[in-house]
Amino acid sequence: MIETSTEFLAHLKQVGESDGILSNIAYTALVLASLDRPGVSFQKYEHHLEILGLDVAAEKLTKSSATERARVLAEVLHGRHEYTGNQAFYDDLQNANLMSVIDTRKGLPVALSILYLHAARLQGWRAEGLRFPGHFLIRLYGATDEIGDQVILDPFHDGVVLTARDLRELTQKFSDEDAGLRPDYYEAVSDKEILVRLLNNIKIRCLKVSDLGQAITVLSRLVMIDPGQIQHHYEMGMLLAHVEQNDLARESLGYCMDHMDQFDQNDLMEQQIRNTLTDIEQKDKVKQQSNVLNLHRDND
Numbered sequence: 084m085i086e087t088s089t090e091f092l093a094h095l096k097q098v099g100e101s102d103g104i105l106s107n108i109a110y111t112a113l114v115l116a117s118l119d120r121p122g123v124s125f126q127k128y129e130h131h132l133e134i135l136g137l138d139v140a141a142e143k144l145t146k147s148s149a150t151e152r153a154r155v156l157a158e159v160l161h162g163r164h165e166y167t168g169n170q171a172f173y174d175d176l177q178n179a180n181l182m183s184v185i186d187t188r189k190g191l192p193v194a195l196s197i198l199y200l201h202a203a204r205l206q207g208w209r210a211e212g213l214r215f216p217g218h219f220l221i222r223l224y225g226a227t228d229e230i231g232d233q234v235i236l237d238p239f240h241d242g243v244v245l246t247a248r249d250l251r252e253l254t255q256k257f258s259d260e261d262a263g264l265r266p267d268y269y270e271a272v273s274d275k276e277i278l279v280r281l282l283n284n285i286k287i288r289c290l291k292v293s294d295l296g297q298a299i300t301v302l303s304r305l306v307m308i309d310p311g312q313i314q315h316h317y318e319m320g321m322l323l324a325h326v327e328q329n330d331l332a333r334e335s336l337g338y339c340m341d342h343m344d345q346f347d348q349n350d351l352m353e354q355q356i357r358n359t360l361t362d363i364e365q366k367d368k369v370k371q372q373s374n375v376l377n378l379h380r381d382n383d
Contacts, residue, residue, distance in 0.1 A: 088118060088121065091114050091117060091118055092118075092307065094111070094114050095111070095114065095115070095304060095307040095308050096307055098111055098275065098278070098307075098308045099306075099307050099308045099309060099310045101275065102273075103273030103274060103275040103276065104273065104274060105274040105275070107201070108197055108200060108201060108274045108277060108278070109132050109181065109197050109198060109200070109201035110129070110132070111274075111278060111308075112181040112194070112197050112278065112281065113125060113128050113129070113132075113181050113182060115180075115181070115278065115281070115282065115304065116128075116180040116181040116182040116183070117182065118304070119180060120180070120182055120183075123182065128181070128182055128185055131185050132198075132201060135159065135160065135164065135198065135201065135202040135205075136201070136202055136205030136206070138159045138163060138164075138202075139155055139156060139159050139202045139203070139205070139206055140205070140206060142155045142158065142159065147225055147226035148225040148226070148232055149223050149224055149225035149232050149233045149234045150225075150234055150244065151225075152203070152206075152208055152223055152225065153223050153234050153236055153242065153244050156199055156202060156203060156223070156236070156242055157236070157241060157242030157243070159202065160195075160198060160199060160202060160238070160242060161241040161242050164188065165188045166184075166188050166189075166190075166195055166198060166238070166241075166242075167188065167189060167195075167239075167240075167241055168189065168190070168191070168192065168195065168238075168239035168240060168241075169187075169189035169190055169191070172189075173191070174288055174291070176285060176288050176289070178190045178191040178194060178284075179191050179193070179194050179281055179282075179284045179285045179288075180194075180285075181194055181197065181198075184198070185198075191219075191239070191281075191284055192218055192219035192220070192237070192238060192239040193212075193219040193277060193280050193281050193284060194281060195238035195239055196212060196219050196220070196221050196238045196239075196277070197277065197281070198238070199221055199236065199238045199242065200212065200221060200277075203223060208223065208224065209223070209224040210222065210223045210224070211271040211272070212271065212272045212274075212276070212277045212280075213235065213268065213269060213270065213271065213272065214267060214268060214269075214270045214271070214272050215250075215253070215268050215269075216254065216257055216268065217253070217256070217257020218237075218239070218253055218256075218257050219238075219239075219277075219280065220235050220236065220237055220238075220245070221235070221236050221238065222234070222235050222236075222269075222271070223235075223236055235250065237249075247264070250264055250268075251264060254268070275308060275309060278308055278309075279305060279308065279309050279312070282301050282304055282305050282308075283305070285297075285301050286298050286301040286302060286305070286318075289301060295322055295325065295326055296326070298322060299319060299322050299323060299326070299328075302315055302318055302319035302322065303319065305319075306319060313338075313339060313342050313345040313346060314346075316335050316336075316338050316339050316342075317335075317336070317339050317346075317352065317356070319335045320332050320333075320334075320335030320336035320338075320339060320356070320359070321336075321355075321359060323335060324336070324359050324362070324363055327366070329363045329366065329367060332359070332363060333360065333363055336356050336359060336360055337360075339352075339356055340353070340356060340357075340360075
């Protein structure tokens with residue numbers, strides 16, 4: 084059992100070195116949650132994850148279709164355990180902390196989806212997150228694993244199965260584009276991408292309330308689990324420069340300069356990074372000059 088923050092961080096580093104497929108996505112989400120709730124034991128939450136799987140397994144499926152599996156998941160997670168979306172306080176940071184979600188039975192779409200995915204996968208069912216814009220959804224397959232035997236669930240709205248009309252309405256609500264249902268909306272995302280989306284929700288909420296320290300902490304975790312995404316390094320470097328943690332900012336932005344080819348708009352990004360690095364050097368020089376003057380005064 085993981086008990087220390089050092090081991091938590093080591094686990095996240097292992098996730099970052101993986102190919103994006105995790106053996107237990109809910110467990111890693113609990114690791115992320117625990118970093119913000121130090122001293123809280125894993126045992127209660129691990130036990131609850133086991134209970135979710137056992138309760139789904141205890142349901143008697145009349146058939147192993149995707150629709151029937153979706154019904155069982157909704158009955159257990161929403162009907163029995165009362166998981167639902169926190170519509171009243173959507174922007175609460177705790178909606179993305181899986182420990183808090185388990186405590187309150189309320190959360191964001193992506194956090195609730197992690198619990199649905201976990202419960203389904205414990206049964207050996209194929210379930211995956213989707214690249215749907217603005218509102219996280221999951222796809223569940225039946226026993227045949229055929230294209231026609233699959234459904235899309237919305238864990239935020241009590242695990243309801245969505246129709247094509249429902250999906251079009253969601254697209255209009257959460258996307259500025261008026262392009263209907265694009266094929267890429269149905270693309271599966273990796274477990275690592277799901278965790279990145281979870282952390283991005285926290286980061287965005289921290290930035291909204293100008294909690295730059297916590298935003299930097301979240302970005303450090305993003306860098307850990309998704310080190311190949313250069314955008315995380317860039318955002319962390321710029322925030323570190325803003326709060327004048329110059330050595331760390333120089334390190335992050337220097338990494339970006341070494342991997343500039345990974346930026347889509349690298350000309351603009353490179354100029355911003357160069358300007359920031361120049362500004363850091365100037366501030367360091369001013370600080371050094373000030374230190375020298377203070378030393379001279381002390382010696383006078």
